[in-house]
Amino acid sequence: MVRKTLLSQQKFETILNRLACQLIEKHKDFQNTVLIGLQPRGIYLLNRLISILEESYGIKNISHGKLDVTFFRDDFRRAETILSPKSTKMDVIVENKLVVLIDDVLYTGRSIRAALTAIDSFGRPNEIELLVLIDRRFSRHLPIQPDYLGTQIDAIQGDKVKVQWNKNGIENIVYIEEK
Amino acid sequence: MTRNKLSVDHLLGIKYLTENDLNLIFQTASHFKEIINRPIKKVPSLRDITIANLFFENSTRTKLSFELAEKRLSADVINFSYSGSSISKGENLIDTISNIIAMKVDIIVLRHPSPGSALFVSKNINSCIINAGDGTHEHPSQGLLDAYSLIEKLGNLKGKKIAIVGDVLHSRVALSNVFLLNTLGAEIKLCAPKSLLPKDIESLGVTATDDLVNTLKWCDAVNMLRIQNERTDVKFFPSNREYSKLFGLDREKFNKVKKDVLILHPGPINRGVEITSDLADSENAIILNQVENGVAIRMAIIYLLASKLKMIDYDY
Numbered sequence: 001m002v003r004k005t006l007l008s009q010q011k012f013e014t015i016l017n018r019l020a021c022q023l024i025e026k027h028k029d030f031q032n033t034v035l036i037g038l039q040p041r042g043i044y045l046l047n048r049l050i051s052i053l054e055e056s057y058g059i060k061n062i063s064h065g066k067l068d069v070t071f072f073r074d075d076f077r078r079a080e081t082i083l084s085p086k087s088t089k090m091d092v093i094v095e096n097k098l099v100v101l102i103d104d105v106l107y108t109g110r111s112i113r114a115a116l117t118a119i120d121s122f123g124r125p126n127e128i129e130l131l132v133l134i135d136r137r138f139s140r141h142l143p144i145q146p147d148y149l150g151t152q153i154d155a156i157q158g159d160k161v162k163v164q165w166n167k168n169g170i171e172n173i174v175y176i177e178e179k
Numbered sequence: 180m181t182r183n184k185l186s187v188d189h190l191l192g193i194k195y196l197t198e199n200d201l202n203l204i205f206q207t208a209s210h211f212k213e214i215i216n217r218p219i220k221k222v223p224s225l226r227d228i229t230i231a232n233l234f235f236e237n238s239t240r241t242k243l244s245f246e247l248a249e250k251r252l253s254a255d256v257i258n259f260s261y262s263g264s265s266i267s268k269g270e271n272l273i274d275t276i277s278n279i280i281a282m283k284v285d286i287i288v289l290r291h292p293s294p295g296s297a298l299f300v301s302k303n304i305n306s307c308i309i310n311a312g313d314g315t316h317e318h319p320s321q322g323l324l325d326a327y328s329l330i331e332k333l334g335n336l337k338g339k340k341i342a343i344v345g346d347v348l349h350s351r352v353a354l355s356n357v358f359l360l361n362t363l364g365a366e367i368k369l370c371a372p373k374s375l376l377p378k379d380i381e382s383l384g385v386t387a388t389d390d391l392v393n394t395l396k397w398c399d400a401v402n403m404l405r406i407q408n409e410r411t412d413v414k415f416f417p418s419n420r421e422y423s424k425l426f427g428l429d430r431e432k433f434n435k436v437k438k439d440v441l442i443l444h445p446g447p448i449n450r451g452v453e454i455t456s457d458l459a460d461s462e463n464a465i466i467l468n469q470v471e472n473g474v475a476i477r478m479a480i481i482y483l484l485a486s487k488l489k490m491i492d493y494d495y
Contacts, residue, residue: 071214071222071482077490082483084183085210090217121219 006134006153006161007174015150019131020052022148023100026129030062033098034125038115039068039086042103044165045133049102063097065090069114095123100148104163106132109144134161134174181206185483189301189308192317193358201362205327207479208472215251215474225254228485230286231279233259234311235266238290240446240470241311241320245288248477254485257284272296273303280306285488286481289313307484315349315410321445322355324476326363328469329400332441337364342394344370344426345404345453348377349411352445353404357383370394372426374415391426392435400441403428403453419452428454433463441465 007015027033030053037046043066053059070085101115112130119125131148136155153176155161160177181202187195196204214222230249234242242258249256259279266275276287286307289297294316301308312318326336333339341360347353347369360367367385369376376387388394395401406422416422423429428442442454442464450456459466 068210071210071224076224077227077486077488082183082486085207087210088213117223121214121217121221123218 002178003175004178005173005175007151009171009173012172012174015133016048016052017056019133019148019150020049020057023049023053023131024057024059027098027100030059033063033100034092034094035062035064035100035102036090036094036115036119037064037066038101038103038111039066039070039088041105041163041165042066042101044163045104045131046102048165049131063092065092067101067115067118069111069118072114072118074110074114090122093123094119094125096126099125099128100131101128102131104132105134105136105161106130106144106146107136107139107161109140109142112144113142133163136161185487188484188487189297189310190319190480190484191297191301191308191310193319193322193355193362194317196319196359196362198362201323201326201359204323204476204479204483205330207483208323208327208475211251211478211482212472212475215471215478221251221253223253224482225249225252225485228252228285228488229255229257229283230288230481231257231259231284232288232311233276233279233290235261235272235289235291235296236312238311240473241290241318244470244473245309245311245320245477248474248481251474252478252481252485254286254481257282272300276300276304276306280304286485307488309480309484312351314351315354315407316351317355317358318351318445319355320473320477320480321352322359323480324469324473325352325356325402325443325445326359327476328443328465328472329441331468331472332465333399336360338366339400340366340368340398342368342370342398342401343404344391344394344401344428346375346406346415347371347380347404348375348415349407350404352402356402357385361385368394368397370426372416372422389425391428392432395428395432395436395440396438398440400443401428402443402445404445405447405449405453423452427452428458430455430457433458439463443469445469 037043050062066089068086068088070083129147132146133150135146135149135152137152155176164173166172182199185200186197232245288309288311290311292314294314296313297308297310310319343353361384369385369387370391380387444466448459
């Protein structure tokens, strides 16, 4: 398996800062906004964005939650492996709010569709947006597009695009594992 | 690490489950417990599954709990009750269930007065069977929700002391609890009149006594069982009054314990016989937690078993 780096640490940080600024442009003080990270890997991006918004831009007390969409997926009994849920923590009110769904990689769009259904269980937001770090373009199964986008990449079906988050001194990078 | 697949294709009894199966069911139930506390308590996972609840015995809690769990998972649900069915016209159990399966039912939830009925049906019918109580044998979903409720309050049950008090002889709840708590490493003491304790019960890895106060002093939690008068015509003790005096949980006995003991009861409660009202409604009682957890546990059981069902072939 060939592993190729798509985003270095430096470019990664630049993109995260840009995404934070784009959110501020639209959501200003975030008083009417809820950021929702999608389990499992959207949570890392959510946490990084919140820390940038707090530390670099002084925006505190941003409402946020983490959402698992396993029970809303459309491939129950169709996937090769049994779907295992992760925890959901939604101690926030989404009714009449601006919700931003956050995930690391947008691929087929099916997880996002599941998230759009799942979020309804907690109320009816006024508006829902989508923020992703990586958009694997030309691979969508559904008409779903991001509102905030880190970068677009081209990868053929079967390749794995992975985001490696800073842990134990390892750098944040995005890499592709080619078939 | 817990494997994400059950080792069984049916839920016939706790004795067929591994420790991994138990932990997987508990983990999955905790996700469903979060879901049933949302404003909208439904997920679409089982929208292509049909479940038949076949109850050949009376039930309130278990039947409602299973039905609610199935509906929360978006399954289609049909219900069958013994009264008013073709059983009274002489149809046998396998024929009845075969006819229901022919209506494209995927899962059967079965309650039946005969011990071993769920196992018998699983061997003769090609469908997923969930035992919702087979006579005096097992009531696995009740055992699972009891243990889940205990874990919520006490944490890991390894080494914890759990007492089961009452009609052990006729109780399917007791047997499922014994199998399950043993697997999880808890210590179990059964407390009942000798006439209501099965012979050689110690061979299942439990101790038995007829001293309730000392049992209460020993345990971290006590599961109070109902006297199952409907299962026998024979008297196993002289009177309810005498039973209640010696084996009923009341304030006088409970005050002698001098520590916090959790009180469980699988229901229905006969207030004033096995437990007095003030204790059944006290802060030590987690009886309504058990009922709430019952829905989450049954959602987990159904979800995990359904995930093993073969997908229909769309290639036609």
